[in-house]
Amino acid sequence: MKMDSSEIVKKAIAAGFQEAVASFYESHSFYLKIANSKTDSILENTNEHGTLFVTKDKKLAVTNIQSKSDKDVKEAITRVSNAIKMAKPKEDYFGIAEGPFKYRGKERYDKAIASIDEQKLSDMAEAAINAAIDNGARSIAGTIYSSFSSVDLATSKNVHQKERFTEIRIAVRAMAKHGSYQENVGTNAIATIYPARIGKRAAELATSVTATGQIKSGEYDVIYMPSPSGSLLSNIPDAACATEIETGSFLTDKLNKEVATKELTIYDDGAFQKAVNASICDAEGYPTQRTKVVEQGIFTSMLHNASTAKKYKTTSTGNAGLFAPSATTTFVEFKKKVGNLEKLIASVDKGILVSNIWYTRFKNYSTGEFSTMPRDMAIYIENGKPQFIIRQKAPASMVGIRISDSFPRMLKSIKKAADDSVQTTNWDAEGTYFFSPSILVSGVKVTAV
Amino acid sequence: MEWDSSVAVAELAVKKAVQLGASYAEAFIQSSTGSSFAVQQGLPIGSESTRTDGIRVRVLKDGAMKVFSTNKIDKAVVQEALTKAKTFKSSHTGLSEEQIVSAKWSVPEKLRLIDADFASGLMEVDKGVAANKKLKYRRMYIDAGVTRSYFINSEGTKIESTVPRVVNGQYLTISNGKETRERYIVTGGVGGYELFDIEKLTARLNAEIDALYNVIKKGVTLNARDVEKIKNVVISSEISGIAAHESIGHPLEADRVFGREAAQAGTSYINNENLGMQIGSQNVNIVDDPTSMGAFGYYMYDDEGVRAKPKLLVKEGKQNELLMNREYAQTLGMKSNAAARCAGYQYEPLVRMSNTYLKPGQAKLEDLLAEAKEGIYMKSFNEWNIDDTRSFSRYQGNEAYEIKNGKLGKPVKNFVLEKFTIDFWKAVKMVANDFMLDLAFCGKGEPGQGLPVTTGGASALLAFA
Secondary structure: OEOOHHHHHHHHHHOOOOEEEEEEEEEEEEEEEEEOOEEEEEEEEEEEEEEEEEEEOOEEEEEEEOOOEHHHHHHHHHHHHHHHHHOOOOOOOOOOOOOOOOOOOOOEOOHHHHOOOHHHHHHHHHHHHHHHHHOOOOEEEEEEEEEEEEEEEEEOOOEEEEEEEEEEEEEEEEEOOOOEEEEEEEEOOHHHOOHHHHHHHHHHHHOOOOOEEOOOOEEEEEEEOHHHHHHHHOHHHHHOEHHHHHOOOOOOOOOOOEOOOOOEEEEEEOOOOOOOOOOOEOOOOOEOOEEEEEEOOEEOOOEOOHHHHHHOOOOOOOOEOOOOEOOOOEEEEEOOEOOOHHHHHHOOOEEEEEOOEEEEEEEEOOOOEEEEEEOOOEEEEEOOEEEEEEOOOOOOOOOOEEEEEEHHHHHHOEEEEOOOOEEEOOHHHOOOOEEEOOEEEEEEEEEEO | OOHHHHHHHHHHHHHHHHHOOOOEEEEEEEEEEEEEEEEEOOEEEEEEEEEEEEEEEEEEEOOEEEEEEEOOOOHHHHHHHHHHOOOOOOOOOOOOOOOOOEEEEEOOOOOOHHHOOHHHHHHHHHHHHHOOOOEEEEEEEEEEEEEEEEEEEOOOOEEEEEEEEEEEEEEEEEEOOOOEEEEEEEEEEEOOHHHOOHHHHHHHHHHHHHHHHHHHHHOEEOOHHHHHHOOEEEEOHHHHHHHHHHHHHHHHEHHHHOOOOOOOOOOOOOOOOOOOOEOOOOOOOEEEOOOOOOOOOOOOEOOOOOEOOOEEEEEOOEEOOOEOOHHHHHHOOOOOOOOEEOOOOOOOOEEOOOEEEEOOOOEOHHHHHHHHOOEEEEOOEEEEEEOOOOOEEEEEEOOEEEEEOOEEEEEEEOOEEEEEHHHHHHOEEEEEOOOEEEEEEEEEOOOOEEEEEEEEEOOEEEEOO
16 A cells, blocks of 8 residues: 555654654656767656655654555665664754645646657757767767656645646757767757757857967956856855855854845745746645845845744744755856947957856865866957957867866955856756856956966 | 565566566565654754655666656556566667676675764754854754665666665865864764764864864965965865866766767766777876775675676776666677666666776875975865866865975865866876875756765876976
8 A cells, every 4th residue: 555645744644743844746757968960869767766854852864665565665664763773862953844835836847858758869869960960060969858747745833735747858969070068958848948959059069169278377357158148157056055054154143234236136046837846845844935145235145944043043044855955956147247248349358258167166164265177168358359269288178278266256356247047067967956147257367277 | 564474576577577578677676764853952852763765667668768767566466567567669688698696795894873872962062062152153963874775687687785875964064253164074874873983073073173273264365376386286185186086087978979968967077989089197096996995886786686896997197997787788799897877766876986096106295395395285175067078177285384395384275176087187296195185975867866975085196387
């Protein structure tokens, strides 16, 4: 017999736990890999699994549930009972969210994504590849990911919620003679994704500048396109989570202080309808919401689950994490928009356009100092015009520059933004999405090989 | 599900795939149990106990590789997936011919993980550093478990393994009230609870805290002109190891060399035309060795059923071997050197490193300092990155010292080694006879797979022109 999550919760409470949260997931996904302009392989995964979180006398423990069968649920309760024996009291724990709750929004489900098969994915890959090759790319690599999942969530505090999700994501890296460009598009509605357009845009951008050249180490104005700008600025909601503040993030002791230029507002929003990762509620059933982490330059809110919210005498921001709060989707808004990317480029005297980054690493998390590596096309700009693709040395896909900055400095040095905000991600942040425009940051330290 | 029943499903899957026209099929089942515990600022976060079972089936048909995985190890589920699977346009994948193997291997636990009290152990470590006033923030975790696997393919290979693993990590922030330095230390390996040596770990953490506090208090910050003058840098095994991993191991993974990872984990400065190129000085020998017993990246057979062996990636400065799985061995007309690994049943095996290190030389560390005369000794790092082609890397010094007259001098703050890969390895003038491996999780692929590896080897003197 298969149980639903509320029955699993009842069994856990009957076993002597004071609180319980059970969530059970069913998922089906495909990863299609494109390499050397061909479909390389397809990985299909189907899974049913759950988690059971329990508390007793301020001790916290979690286990997985392999299936909803009586036997597997019983085994999970035995395991979590053993785990809680091992646990020690967490003195600053104040309980899960008390329901019931009213939820806004509706589930993000598209039947066309849920029923996708290898043939359809293969056709989409071919469309993206052909469009990129037809528009000047020499070679294509990438991924098409599709997934359908459902969750059945119940807690011992009057929550029982079911939700379905779908996602499709296309990454196309178009490699041209002198440069490359990677386009990452994700959505929860298949009607809004066009593989041929993605392939075409990737190729057009990869071939948009044909000259190559070198730059010297120094300070430059840097334009981060939406993927790198979102990837970098998503570190702000991450650092605003209560447990990060408690262990010395660069936002520790900065609450209600000015941390950024007044033009900048950064939200964490787990509820936004069009966000791929949106959900009606967080991991303890509390409704997700939009939280202004930075509002007009001021660090206005930490991110909380119910327990950390009680500790700080505030309300949950819908960011549970069972053990700790976690950020959802980052939204970046900048007041001073100059128009499209071309206009932003036109406003730069001497600078660099960065289309993609990876390996963002903290030198010091407490001070927010970091470095990151431009990947794919980086273009040197002078007098408002793109001059050349930066290629410091062979081979062709080597940019050869590194950016060193700190988030406190960067946040105060964003001067302008384009109006090209789009939902995007990148390989370095798999599973994370952000809505961010291209931004212009002044005085960025760049070292060149 | 019972183990024998799971094995039967795996065997049936291979048989069924062949019946349906596969030129090659394999099945891999995995059953893992694990426990973990974490503590932050002395407050326990919680504990976790898991059991995960699953199966992966790989099928090669008409040159196209299809991978199916599920945690429902059930004959009907697997048969349905194989029957429903549709072909897609691809005709380039082949596999090298390999020896048929029947084997069973395991790693012993001196102290059984199932009997261990992780939480008390970790709390003891936490207590052991909590009184150190130089430490401002601390987070620690321990994660341990046993993975049992079974691999079968349509060629007749059958391998069963049981591997226990322990890993614990500590994030430390050291401060004098004005300035901070951070350190992340990971220890553990393949084996039982004996790998979690509380006394030794606590002593190491306190020594590292004291050393980094000393850097804060007494460290000198070099200006750009001083840095420009530095020609000699002695690097510890921690630095030589991360450099060997990032700028030698990764670019020598055959799937990168041949473009399969281009949109994910990147490309390589090595290509089909420059195989055998001179990467470093003749003092540079870099090895990837999965057979190092006890090391975090240890295995006896890879996840394609090929017997593991050490690989000499760089021999006397020249690129020597690529890391290969069966697909790329076939591309090159060679045998696989057993570098196919996966992070679990739900992932495809990729070309991966194991325990990658700079092979020790003859000199003592003191000889390297004496030869350098003036320069910098980098003992640890806390920030690193590298470009898409693995040509331009950076390692940010954490604990580092001046070398004055061939001896260690004052601590140095924030010395950065930022070099073109070839310049870095060609500068290796001497290699010490010391040897140390550090634990790490190496990321690659999509879906991303974090795999246990070690990085390390010997200290070395880099002399830049």
